[in-house]
Amino acid sequence: MMLIDCPYCGERAQAEFTYERTLDSIVSLDMPVEEVLARLFSRANPRGEDRELWRHTFGCRQWLVLRRHRRTHAIAAVDPYAPDDPE
Numbered sequence: 001m002m003l004i005d006c007p008y009c010g011e012r013a014q015a016e017f018t019y020e021r022t023l024d025s026i027v028s029l030d031m032p033v034e035e036v037l038a039r040l041f042s043r044a045n046p047r048g049e050d051r052e053l054w055r056h057t058f059g060c061r062q063w064l065v066l067r068r069h070r071r072t073h074a075i076a077a078v079d080p081y082a083p084d085d086p087e
């Protein structure tokens with residue numbers, strides 16, 4: 001069972017969390033359409049670590065950023081999500 005160390009709640013089972021998307025695929029309404037298309041359909045797909053947006057849906061309901069390895073699933077960091085943080 002994979003555990004996620006929520007910064008608000010401590011270690012909890014992954015089943016309490018919901019994966020949303022990678023940080024580099026988040027779009028906003030004021031982006032040019034070319035950037036939106038690139039972010040949704042042409043983004044990097046690294047074989048190593050990536051930054052992902054998750055939510056502690058069945059816990060504190062906070063949005064979190066996980067640094068997770070795509071192949072091993074090892075989680076290097078879990079941080080609160082701040083929408084203005086650089087990717």
Ligand SMILES: [Zn+2]
Nearest residue numbers: 006009056060
């Ligand atoms: Zn939590």
